[in-house]
Amino acid sequence: MKAVVYKGTKNVAVEEVPDPTIQSPTDAIVRITTTNICGSDLHMYEGRTSVEEGKVLGHENMGVVEEVGSGVDRLQVGDRVVLPFNIACGTCRNCTQGWTSFCLRSNPTEGMDGAAYGYANMGPYDGGQAEFLRVPWADFNALHLPPGTEHENDFTMLSDIFPTGWHGVELSGMQPGDRVAVFGAGPVGLMAAHSAMLRGASQVFVVDKEPDRLALAEKFGATGIDFSTGDPVEQLMDATHGVGVDRGVEAVGYQAHDPSGEEHPELVLDNLVQVVRATGGIGVVGVYVPQDPGANSELAKEGRIPFQYGQFFTKGQSMGTGQAPVKRYNRQLRDLIITGRANPGLIVSHELTLDEAVDGYERFDNREDGWTKVLLRPGTLG
Numbered sequence: 001m002k003a004v005v006y007k008g009t010k011n012v013a014v015e016e017v018p019d020p021t022i023q024s025p026t027d028a029i030v031r032i033t034t035t036n037i038c039g040s041d042l043h044m045y046e047g048r049t050s051v052e053e054g055k056v057l058g059h060e061n062m063g064v065v066e067e068v069g070s071g072v073d074r075l076q077v078g079d080r081v082v083l084p085f086n087i088a089c090g091t092c093r094n095c096t097q098g099w100t101s102f103c104l105r106s107n108p109t110e111g112m113d114g115a116a117y118g119y120a121n122m123g124p125y126d127g128g129q130a131e132f133l134r135v136p137w138a139d140f141n142a143l144h145l146p147p148g149t150e151h152e153n154d155f156t157m158l159s160d161i162f163p164t165g166w167h168g169v170e171l172s173g174m175q176p177g178d179r180v181a182v183f184g185a186g187p188v189g190l191m192a193a194h195s196a197m198l199r200g201a202s203q204v205f206v207v208d209k210e211p212d213r214l215a216l217a218e219k220f221g222a223t224g225i226d227f228s229t230g231d232p233v234e235q236l237m238d239a240t241h242g243v244g245v246d247r248g249v250e251a252v253g254y255q256a257h258d259p260s261g262e263e264h265p266e267l268v269l270d271n272l273v274q275v276v277r278a279t280g281g282i283g284v285v286g287v288y289v290p291q292d293p294g295a296n297s298e299l300a301k302e303g304r305i306p307f308q309y310g311q312f313f314t315k316g317q318s319m320g321t322g323q324a325p326v327k328r329y330n331r332q333l334r335d336l337i338i339t340g341r342a343n344p345g346l347i348v349s350h351e352l353t354l355d356e357a358v359d360g361y362e363r364f365d366n367r368e369d370g371w372t373k374v375l376l377r378p379g380t381l382g
């Protein structure tokens with residue numbers, strides 16, 4: 001089959017690789033109809049992870065069940081499904097408590113709990129930017145979708161970014177009526193803004209410097225704040241009459257930068273501590289890593305990020321972090337899509353064939369104007 005393979009820094013290729021096979025009775029093989037490029041893939045693409053060359057990328061996958069192992073009894077060939085990016089066993093202590101993003105059995109990497117398709121340090125699993133994908137513990141992991149092709153661009157967001165944005169809001173402790181500031185208007189930040197609106201925020205601000213992304217934030221009913229035109233903290237304090245916001249969501253990650261593009265991994269955490277009111281909450285879904293050899297400071301190379309912890313403590317704020325347990329939310333979010341209350345597919349900017357993935361990676365990585373969310377279609381829909 002054809003697949004997108006990591007070849008080295010800023011280098012992916014579409015190559016012939018062996019078809020995946022059933023390796024355990026609880027596996028299924030899914031024929032991919034839609035698979036997305038994610039901001040998380042760019043950490044690998046930019047050479048900022050230890051991902052091995054030859055890995056098939058792609059953790060945002062949906063499609064149709066092609067084959068099931070002898071131990072699979074809920075899924076059937078022909079079912080339309082979306083797969084959480086987390087690969088989870090369903091029976092360990094963390095999985096049974098709803099923390100599928102920290103599954104204790106799926107990742108053999110020393111010191112790492114939780115696994116994913118096609119991702120650095122997240123286990124030996126190939127990704128779904130390919131014609132077919134092997135899905136471990138398939139009965140547990142796959143979420144059923146209505147048959148057909150309707151809502152394809154919305155449902156594909158259930159594999160990662162819509163539940164991740166929702167999780168960021170959940171971690172912030174948001175209550176109806178709260179004011180929320182989301183940093184980052186990439187796909188994850190936009191989904192956090194959409195989630196906060198759906199959950200009854202009185203006002204949502206989204207901070208970024210990319211005008212096309214801020215325009216999308218406004219489409220979801222949020223107020224855009226452009227950090228290239230002035231300090232975002234001052235802008236947010238002015239917009240809230242000096243009170244600040246109740247909740248903040250970090251949807252940028254360790255490659256946070258200033259308007260000139262220089263990286264400061266503590267920048268957004270500092271901004272959030274300053275702009276969230278005392279006793280408010282911060283949800284961090286932007287990724288931070290334990291080692292970052294490509295960082296520009298000695299501390300950051302060891303994953304040490306010296307943010308304003310003193311002020312964070314003094315303000316009595318709380319902070320939640322980590323990979324999102326997609327399965328905790330994807331069923332409810334699916335139903336919000338089906339009834340028309342949620343429309344995450346609004347952010348889709350490009351729908352490409354698998355062969356066009358190389359160009360797609362390059363242009364998405366450059367954050368070219370209008371390249372917000374790229375979907376790959378390895379075959380025909382349905």
Ligand SMILES: NC(=O)c1ccc[n+]([C@@H]2O[C@H](COP(=O)([O-])OP(=O)(O)OC[C@H]3O[C@@H](n4cnc5c(N)ncnc54)[C@H](O)[C@@H]3O)[C@@H](O)[C@H]2O)c1
Nearest residue numbers: 039040184186187188252253256257285286287322323324
């Ligand atoms: N926790 C999870 O489960 C999970 C899941 C998916 C993605 N992620 C992570 O979430 C983060 C965002 O993902 P994405 O796909 O939206 O990525 P993205 O790279 O497309 O978006 C990041 C955005 O942040 C903006 N930005 C950079 N510096 C900023 C600053 N100082 N202030 C405000 N905005 C700033 C950029 O302009 C960009 O638009 C990434 O770190 C990704 O790895 C986490």
Ligand SMILES: [Zn+2]
Nearest residue numbers: 038040060160
């Ligand atoms: Zn993703």
Ligand SMILES: [Zn+2]
Nearest residue numbers: 089092095103
């Ligand atoms: Zn588990």
